Amino acid sequence: MNRTTASWTVAPEPFDSPVAAALWRAYYTEVSDRWYQLHEGRPTEPGELEREIAADTGKYLAPPGGLLLVGRYEGEPVGSAGFRLTEPGTAELTRVFVHPEMRGRGGAALLVRAAEDAARGLGAERIVLDTRTDLVEARALYARLGYEETAPRHHRDYAEHWFTKLLTT
Numbered sequence: 001m002n003r004t005t006a007s008w009t010v011a012p013e014p015f016d017s018p019v020a021a022a023l024w025r026a027y028y029t030e031v032s033d034r035w036y037q038l039h040e041g042r043p044t045e046p047g048e049l050e051r052e053i054a055a056d057t058g059k060y061l062a063p064p065g066g067l068l069l070v071g072r073y074e075g076e077p078v079g080s081a082g083f084r085l086t087e088p089g090t091a092e093l094t095r096v097f098v099h100p101e102m103r104g105r106g107g108a109a110l111l112v113r114a115a116e117d118a119a120r121g122l123g124a125e126r127i128v129l130d131t132r133t134d135l136v137e138a139r140a141l142y143a144r145l146g147y148e149e150t151a152p153r154h155h156r157d158y159a160e161h162w163f164t165k166l167l168t169t
Helices: 018-040 046-055 107-121 136-144
Strands: 008-012 066-073 076-087 090-098 126-131 148-150 161-166
Touching: 008 107, 018 046, 018 066, 018 076, 018 090, 066 107, 076 107, 090 107, 107 126, 107 136, 126 136, 136 161
Parallel strands: 090 126
Antiparallel strands: 008 066, 066 076, 076 090, 126 161, 148 161
16 A cells, blocks of 8 residues: 655565665664663664564564565655464564654554554454554554554563454444
8 A cells, every 4th residue: 555645655575675674674773772772771782683584584574474665755664563463363563663763753554553454454444553662652652543452462572561453343
């Protein structure tokens, strides 16, 4: 699904493109550094960062069961959102990211809504996600967009809050 506003465009992007790789690196660097700063008082070590980035290729964001969307501001790729179908009727939202200097311009909401629309188009009736306690901006975004916090759905590392939104209303 393509979405456009005055300065933003959102369109599908191959999960393994150079643009997707650069956004994944920026996303992972930020969330990893935040976690290590909070819990160990240090940034992520370079080797550790490289191993973790390489370990999650994002292949699950490939059609037909997933999709990666890239948000461009005035033509420059500055954000992403993806989803994967996890079971009949359910999509999982992931990789929601906007470069820090571009935040506050509506891009994250645009990306999430485009992911919801695309997931709905593939038959999803609800969309779920998890996030961490320290990612307060993400939790606030999801609440603003109508996501409701739910009980834990799994026990993955770093998942501390779980959200669900019905896509059928």
